[in-house]
Amino acid sequence: MTAASGTATVVGGLGAVGSMFVELLRAEGWAVTVVDPAGSGPDGDVVVGDITKPSDRVLTHVESSRIIVLAVPEQVALAALPTLRTPGALVVDTLSVKSRMDAAIVDAGRKGEFLGLNPMFRPSLGPRGRAVIAVPYVDGPRSQSFLDVVRSWGASVSVMDANRHDRLAAASQVLTHASVLAFGIALAELGVSADDLLAVAPPPHRTLLALLARVAGGEPEVYWDVQAGNPYAGATRKALFDATSQVDTAAETLAKFTTLMKTAEAALGDRSGQLNAECQSLFDRIAEGHREIAEGHRE
Structure with missing residues (x-):
């Protein structure tokens, strides 16, 4: 899987996390479809639908996608599992809790690759220079290739199991x-x-x-x-x-x-000295910003 290798569906693509993935994937050359119950997006390219009770149109887009991103609440992601019968696709969730999704995938005996991502930052900040945790529920070449794409966005990726x-x-x-x-x-x-x-x-x-x-x-x-x-x-x-x-x-x-x-x-273990230095640098930047704001008010 390369950065511009096919079609993707982002479920919940009008939300903050979903729209970040839509923007990043499109910038890499992906043909991205947004599925969201909220309505049409700014470009009029949103398929209105509920992934837990998908219409034929929603299913058509999902089943033709090489990657499906679930940028939705946990209860929606879990309820969507029965509809994602796409063994040739990579399914990615963005949940802040991974253990229940991990168990649900095992219980369902699902085929295909499933990858959990947790961007450890506010979506508006973007991934460059920030941490993303990856949980390969069902690993494979598509998951590994997509993690390379995430790294190409400038994120640092830490791979671990759901419990950790x-x-x-x-x-x-x-x-x-x-x-x-x-x-x-x-x-x-x-x-x-x-x-x-x-x-x-x-x-x-x-x-x-x-x-x-x-x-x-x-x-x-x-x-x-x-x-x-x-x-x-x-x-x-x-x-x-x-x-x-x-x-x-x-x-x-x-x-x-x-x-x-x-x-x-x-x-802090042996990181105390390093973190103390980081704190001093942070305080210096805060003090400089405070001075700039104060000088701006005096002008």
């Missing part, structure tokens, strides 16, 4: 988003205004404020799906809750607090 994906997604997404949202809720309870905080905020706090704006200003359904869907999400949030309690207890003495800090740093 879900564990890493819980640590990198569930824990991160829950921490940031909890920070915002605590700020609201403290009743301190953002204006007052920004006037005095040190770099770590300003970074957390920026993260809060990014996460809390996003699409609730996307972040809810991360918190609700991952099988490790509950245990991850409990770990965060327990860790917060440990900080409270450790504040009783310097010795306890010193031990707590060492325990926290140990989670």
